[in-house]
Structure formats: structure tokens, C-alpha cells
Amino acid sequence: MAKRILLDMDGVMADVYQNLINLEYRNSGRRISYRDLEGNNVLTYFPNLSEMLHQKGFFRNLPLMAGAQEGTEYLNSKYDLYIVTAAVKLPDSMIEKYEWLQENFPYIRPQQMIFCGSKIPVCGDIMIDDHPKNLYPFCGERILFTQPNNIHMDFPDFVRINSWKDIDTLL
Amino acid sequence: MAKRILLDMDGVMADVYQNLINLEYRNSGRRISYRDLEGNNVLTYFPNLSEMLHQKGFFRNLPLMAGAQEGTEYLNSKYDLYIVTAAVKLPDSMIEKYEWLQENFPYIRPQQMIFCGSKIPVCGDIMIDDHPKNLYPFCGERILFTQPNNIHMDFPDFVRINSWKDIDTLL
Structure with missing residues (x-):
């Protein structure tokens, strides 16, 4: 039986x-880079973060992470794949x-999607996520999955991957 | 640590x-009773079932099951409660x-809500559901939880309860 993978959306697929x-550039003209965000509190750079996340269409129009489409298709062909995303706080x-x-x-398929508040009750063999609080x-x-929020932190209990290329090699 | 309960919405809370x-009475004038539905294919009685389920507001305006509010509050005070509902097929x-x-x-709280396609990856100590396919x-x-769809079927592996009164006694 194929192993079950729980795959995060935000910061991994999207x-x-x-x-x-x-959005920040469009709203305020401020150009922010990934480097600026590394290890810093995002609220420093996006003072209107909550409004941005609540803005209609924010999650409908997210850019894809490089390699996410091919990588997800690969995982879906080899594993029992579920997309598990913390979404209920922004219903x-x-x-x-x-x-x-x-x-x-x-x-x-819709059967493979889970929109939750907490990921704690969702079980599987492998979890891919950019938030340590979900992995712990x-x-x-x-x-x-490396993202600016976790890049400077050391987590000996987790396997760190920096891109979808690493997923293809690891899994 | 409190046991984790996975509580179904449709046919248990709603x-x-x-x-x-x-809706059938409003649409066609046909009066259908719970007794009619017992053990029968619901499509016989609701030929437009799919349209009814897709109708805007159907799930927003569901009546409460008798005792569901008090019973859920009791479970929430005693257990680690999650509401787990198969909703993604009707997004x-x-x-x-x-x-x-x-x-x-x-x-x-939103953290306690899980909107999924399949309940298989959601784990806990106790599941309350009206669909044997979720319990198996x-x-x-x-x-x-007894509902017309399961009332005439015998499931030796499950504990059957007929109302929220039974939940209060059992748990």
C-alpha cells in the first residue's frame, strides 16, 4: 500500500x-525582496497583512511555486496524496x-483535499510543510520546505528541502 | 489527555x-415522511436531490437535530472535539x-473544524457518524447515529445510538 503524504499548500505549492x-508594491510602491523577509517578522514588511489575506481573490490568484505542478503530479502517481491546508481561520x-x-x-480529486483549522488530527506517513508548528x-x-519564515532556523528533527527539485530526489 | 472525538455534521448535528x-414539499407539493425514507433510496423520493444539495443556502439553513446544541456543548467540554464533515464534493x-x-x-473554534473529501486520514479515538462508509x-x-439511510441495517461492529440523548448517556 502506498505511503500517505500530507502536502501543504501555502508556501509549498503556492x-x-x-x-x-x-500586492505591497501595488498598494504602497514599496519593493520588498525575499531576502528582506528572511528570518524577519513579516508584519514589519507587510503592515496590512491581515487585510491582504482577507482581500477577495488573494488565494484564488496565488502564483505557483517553481516545479510544484510537476512535483505534485509525481507525488500523486507514487503516493497516497492528500492536500492539507489550514484554511478555516480565513473561511x-x-x-x-x-x-x-x-x-x-x-x-x-476533491476526496484528496482537506481544509482544516489545525492539522493535528490528520494522520499520514510523511508531512511536507513550511511551518514547524505543523510538523512538530x-x-x-x-x-x-524552506521559506523565508524558517530559513534561518535549525530543526534537527526535520529533513529540510529547498525546492521541488529536492522532493523529486528525496521521495 | 482528553480523548479525541470526530463528530459528523450532516445527519448528526444538522x-x-x-x-x-x-424543499420537496415546497417544490412539488409532495409530502414525504421520515418513515418513507427508511431503508429506501433517497433518489426515489427526491428525484432532484443533486439540484437541491447544490442550491444556494441549502447547508446554511439546515435545521438542528434535536439536542445537538446541548449535546455538542457537553462533548466539547469533556473531549478533544473536532467537527469533521465531507464537504469538498460540494465546495x-x-x-x-x-x-x-x-x-x-x-x-x-475554527481550529476544531475539518472540511474534507474523505475522512480516512482524520484520526481520533471516537467517531460519531451516520454513514457506515465513514465508520468502517x-x-x-x-x-x-441512526438516520433513515441506516435504520434497517445491522452493524455488529458499531455502537448504534438513536438520538443525542443516547450520546449523553454513552459518553
């Missing part, structure tokens, strides 16, 4: 930071995330 | 059959179900 950078994001998945990952309570293999 | 009966239902929960069960793959204690 490039949330790029969308924030684009309007659920339908946007569903439509985004349907458009960009048409081979992912997970009992299986924990893979940390 | 009276889906009552809503279908009300517009997610926001309606969220709003319905917020209105009728204001003490349930579950590893913990399985509690079948």
Missing part, C-alpha cells in the same frame, strides 16, 4: 510571499483554494 | 433529511457549513 510582495479562502487546486492541479506534532516523517 | 422534505457548502457552525455552535475504515470506537 507562492504566498510572492503574492504579498506583488472565504476555502472556495478560492479549491478553485485554485482545480485549475492548477486538475488530477487532484506529526508522528511520521517530517519534511520542512 | 437535520439534512428534514431540509430535503421541506460551496464549505462556507455555508462554517457560518452555520458559527451561528449555532459559537463555542466551536476508522480505527477507534465507532458510533453509528
